[in-house]
Amino acid sequence: MEITRSFFALLLVLSCVIAIPNAIAQTESDKKTYTIGTYLLNVGKIDLQNGAYDLDFYIWIKSDDANFIETKPKIEFMNGKATVEPITVEKNYYEARVKGIFQKNMDFRNYPFEKILLTVEIEGTEDMKSFEFVPDLEESGVDDLVNIPGWNLQSTNSDVTIHKYSDDSEYSRYVFSLEMERFPLSSFLKTMLPVIIITTIAMLAFWMSPTNFTARIGLGASTLLAAVAAHLNAANQLPPIGYLTLFDKIMIIAYALFLNNLLSMVIQMRLIDHKREEEAVKVNAKMRKAIPVICVLIFLALFLV
Structure with a gap:
């Protein structure tokens, strides 16, 4: 009788050991991945008083885990308001033109030779357990005709960060940034x-x-x-x-x-x-x-x- 109990206990332990990796693998497989990119077309008015700026750009999302024909990408612009005009909607590809007013805290310690950072911050509506962004570094960028009066565009960057809220939930956040400085002379x-x-x-x-x-x-x-x-x-x-x-x-x-x-x-x-x-x-x-x-x-x- 004692041997039988030990045998069943051993089977239970083995089943748990086998089930845990399978559960983790299942969770990982259910996690959606969006490859996201941005192509800047124009920078409008930059309001230093309010830290606001107008941007016009293309945004695209690629994913094998989604069907964009049935459901549009569930994303939010975290630092501004924008109008989104879909251009291409396919099963695994979504592209739109975005025009909006965005905001960013700016550092003026080196005024009048300061550098400012303009960003577009996009976050999914699902947390990190089921969703994450991957930046499209190869295709993201700035159009050659972009002209920003009074400012010299230094560099651009696409990155993904993890934003943690007060309830300890974590969300994947895509950040497209432009670093600009005034013309020194x-x-x-x-x-x-x-x-x-x-x-x-x-x-x-x-x-x-x-x-x-x-x-x-x-x-x-x-x-x-x-x-x-x-x-x-x-x-x-x-x-x-x-x-x-x-x-x-x-x-x-x-x-x-x-x-x-x-x-x-x-x-x-x-x-x-x-x-x-x-x-x-x-x-x-x-x-x-x-x-x-x-x-x-x-x-x-x-x-x-």
Whole structure:
């Protein structure tokens, strides 16, 4: 009797060992695989204030595990809204043209020389247990006629990530991304150069006679207003952000130089009012020599600390 029980127990263990791999294999075989690709046709308006951009592209899906004639691919655009116009629908192949507005958080720390990343993020409606994407790296890309005014397209990439939600469910997510940067020379000429010229003009006051109050103060005040206007104009192109951009740091250095300039004028005016012109000339020379020191100290504080 004991031998019989042992025999049946052994059979039960063996059946479990055999059944587990079969169950796993069955689960894997039931898992759908979509090979997905994207071909960009056009980039429309890029709204930096809202982190939004218009895209026009083709998308296709290949799968031996689906019948697209009976059921369209169950996918969602996770970072935007789009209209989908089917072009080719076959049993194992689905192609459509997509036009929509997408959104992405952008990093402006290096403004006006920043790089931005535009993405299209697509996710299936089924979790990783039954569905996954595979990127079509060979055919995905960008049309040669794509032109993005003010931006230089650096690279494109197609990738698949796993997105995990708060309930621990995992979904396959396809991400098509475009990395772009501003044209450096154009950005410098339009943004940095005016501020450099304005600040240089303001510093010319140090080479004017300390007794020429009206001209010096007029020069300092007018150039300061011009610098503030340039700063505000640049800031209005960006969304409200909680960090300093490269341009903000340059402007802080410029404001420090303006402060040094105006403070020097006030001290010299008081000295001249008390008939101490020689001391006023010395103060002017010392404050002028402080210009590079101020630039270096603030640069170190902003960029290296």
